Amino acid sequence: xxxxxxxxxxxxxxxxxxxxxxxxxxxxxxxxxxxxxxxxxxxxxxxxxxxxxxxxxxxxxxxxxxxxxxxxxxxxxxxxxxxxxxxxxxxxxxxxxxxxxxxxxxxxxxxxxxxxxxxxxxxxxxxxxxxxxxxxxxxxxxxxxxxxxxxxxxxxxxxxx
Amino acid sequence: xxxxxxxxxxxxxxxxxxxxxxxxxxxxxxxxxxxxxxxxxxxxxxxxxxxxxxxxxxxxxxxxxxxxxxxxxxxxxxxxxxxxxxxxxxxxxxxxxxxxxxxxx
Numbered sequence: 551x552x553x554x555x556x557x558x559x560x561x562x563x564x565x566x567x568x569x570x571x572x573x574x575x576x577x578x579x580x581x582x583x584x585x586x587x588x589x590x591x592x593x594x595x596x597x598x599x600x601x602x603x604x605x606x607x608x609x610x611x612x613x614x615x616x617x618x619x620x621x622x623x624x625x626x627x628x629x630x631x632x633x634x635x636x637x638x639x640x641x642x643x644x645x646x647x648x649x650x651x652x653x654x655x656x657x658x659x660x661x662x663x664x665x666x667x668x669x670x671x672x673x674x675x676x677x678x679x680x681x682x683x684x685x686x687x688x689x690x691x692x693x694x695x696x697x698x699x700x701x702x703x704x705x706x707x708x709x710x711x
Numbered sequence: 712x713x714x715x716x717x718x719x720x721x722x723x724x725x726x727x728x729x730x731x732x733x734x735x736x737x738x739x740x741x742x743x744x745x746x747x748x749x750x751x752x753x754x755x756x757x758x759x760x761x762x763x764x765x766x767x768x769x770x771x772x773x774x775x776x777x778x779x780x781x782x783x784x785x786x787x788x789x790x791x792x793x794x795x796x797x798x799x800x801x802x803x804x805x806x807x808x809x810x811x812x813x814x815x816x
Contacts, residue, residue, distance in 0.1 A: 557715035561722035564756075568726060568749045572733045577741050584745055591752055598715065598763060603778050607755070610786045615748065622741060622793045626800045 556597065564590045577623050581616065585699050588612040589692055612695060719760035726753025740799065740806040744792045751785040 567590060571583035588611035596604035730750030737743045755778055762774025796806065803811050 553715060554713055554718065557718040561718050564722060564752070565725060565729075568752065569729060572729070572742070572746055572749060577739065580742065580745055584748060587749075587752060591756065594719070594756070595759060598759070600759065600775065603759065603775060603782075606779055606782055610782055611748070611752075615786055615789055618790060618793050619741065619744065622797055625797055626741070626806060 560590065560594050560597070564594070581619055581623065582699055584619075585612055585616045586696070588616070589695065593692075616699070714764070716760050716764040719756050719763065723753045723755075723757030723760060726750070726756065729753075738807050738809070740796045740808065744789055744796065747792065748785075748789060751781070751789075754785075755781055 564587060567583050567587040571580045571587060574580045574583060588607065592604040592608035592612065594604075595601075595607060727750050730746045730748075730753060733746035733749065734743050737746055758774060758778050758781060762771050799811060800806055803814050805811060805814070
């Protein structure tokens with residue numbers, strides 16, 4: 551049951567983030583939301599015992615591709631200041647909160663048993679990776695990624711001036 | 712009991728179709744590349760779901776290899792697409808495909 555709930559939450563976050571990214575009017579907002587989608591995909595792979603794929607996804611999409619799209623956006627000047635600035639910031643905060651909530655849920659779901667992979671029930675086995683590999687490091691990493699991305703995209707309007 | 716395999720398979724398929732629709736209707740080429748990235752996410756998630764319920768071993772290893780191959784090919788395609796976008800913007804001054812088609816003639 552808990553297993554399905556985590557999968558549904560992660561899938562819903564993924565769909566919501568991608569659709570918001572594609573529907574956003576400003577390209578810089580789309581870029582931030584797509585960055586969050588890459589992180590969610592990496593978290594999905596990591597939670598379901600495929601750490602290598604999760605790492606490759608995060609490095610490739612959240613790292614390299616995001617920076618390439620950002621440089622193209624800067625070069626082509628697509629990030630004009632829009633009137634929907636407050637809305638886009640709200641969307642960014644909502645997507646970030648969703649990622650943190652899902653990660654926190656996964657952490658707290660695995661905490662009471664405290665069983666690393668190999669013991670406990672099926673859901674504990676799946677979530678065991680996060681418990682074994684120090685969950686707060688992963689959360690802090692996600693927050694640092696998100697904060698650096700927000701800082702860089704906040705510099706875009708300054709660049710335009 | 713649905714199971715994570717079916718959930719991720721459905722999510723991946725939905726992402727692929729959403730991405731294709733947005734590629735078709737997008738008026739900005741950077742947005743088209745982003746839609747392609749959504750298609751890639753969906754394909755990777757569906758590939759991952761297809762090996763999730765297996766017994767492990769060779770099948771899991773083959774699935775992982777396919778996913779890494781897909782990620783690398785997709786990233787390369789996106790890089791080429793972004794380079795083309797930069798070149799097109801330098802030449803035509805716009806990223807709207809209809810305007811580019813009009814300016815070409």
